[in-house]
Amino acid sequence: MIWKKPDADNPPTQTPMQPPPQPSAPRSQPPLAKERALIGPSIEIKGTLSGGEDLFVEGRVEGKIELAQHSVTIGTSGRIKADIQGRSIVVMGEVEGNLDGSEQIILRQSSKVRGNLVAPRVSLEDGSDFKGSIDMTSKPAVEAKPLHTDNTAVKPPSQQVLRQDRTGDKV
Numbered sequence: 001m002i003w004k005k006p007d008a009d010n011p012p013t014q015t016p017m018q019p020p021p022q023p024s025a026p027r028s029q030p031p032l033a034k035e036r037a038l039i040g041p042s043i044e045i046k047g048t049l050s051g052g053e054d055l056f057v058e059g060r061v062e063g064k065i066e067l068a069q070h071s072v073t074i075g076t077s078g079r080i081k082a083d084i085q086g087r088s089i090v091v092m093g094e095v096e097g098n099l100d101g102s103e104q105i106i107l108r109q110s111s112k113v114r115g116n117l118v119a120p121r122v123s124l125e126d127g128s129d130f131k132g133s134i135d136m137t138s139k140p141a142v143e144a145k146p147l148h149t150d151n152t153a154v155k156p157p158s159q160q161v162l163r164q165d166r167t168g169d170k171v
Contacts, residue, residue, distance in 0.1 A: 057080065069087055081096045096113075103121065
């Protein structure tokens with residue numbers, strides 16, 4: 001039986017309270033959230049941006065953004081006149097320049113982009129304003145080496161020029 005009334009003859013016994021077990025080693029701090037730099041709407045930057053963390057831009061940038069190993073997000077009030085290189089690029093604002101994403105490029109509905117997109121995965125949401133070209137070819141890990149290093153070209157027999165003797169017969 002799950003529900004049983006305590007017997008009046010046998011009062012319930014109490015077990016002595018034991019303190020909770022103490023950890024033998026101090027707890028490690030939880031991992032911090034990914035670091036992200038923010039360029040606010042009142043900030044204007046001219047030049048080359050590079051760094052070691054993700055970037056969120058709400059301001060204006062002219063020049064070049066080089067964050068090949070990190071993500072770059074252009075917010076709705078972001079205005080960019082620069083080429084952007086990043087692992088993952090998300091555009092919600094305006095960009096005039098080429099975008100090179102090693103993983104992906106996403107153009108949200110509010111985006112306006114004038115430039116070429118190069119990434120293995122490209123996504124354009126309905127309503128995004130885009131003018132340019134899209135290259136979705138994967139970059140080869142190792143360049144193929146030519147089989148022949150000899151510069152002399154060998155023509156197939158059908159294209160070889162035969163000698164002619166003095167009488168005009170082919171030899």
